[in-house]
Amino acid sequence: MPITDxxxxxxxxxxxxxxxxxFKCGGKNPISASRCRKCHGSQMRLKNRTLGAKK
Structure with a gap:
């Protein structure tokens, strides 16, 4: 059921x-994080937010 509000x-x-x-463990962290909450690594990337069909 789609959200209409x-x-x-x-x-x-x-x-x-x-x-x-x-990058190290694949853990999900808040956007404001500078270190990973699971492995304490500092190499982080933003989630890919591209729209469109998957290939």
Whole structure:
């Protein structure tokens, strides 16, 4: 069932798309993180947020 309320949709997108992923262990971290919460590594990347069909 799709979300029709604009405010709820924006909250859902923030939770699903805006976070960092650790290169070392693959852990999911908040966008403000500078170190991984699982392995304490500092090599982080933003989640890929590109839209479109998968190949």
């Amino acid at each position: 604009a405010a709820k949709k924006q909250i859902a997108q923030q939770r699903k798309l805006f976070f960092k992923i650790c």
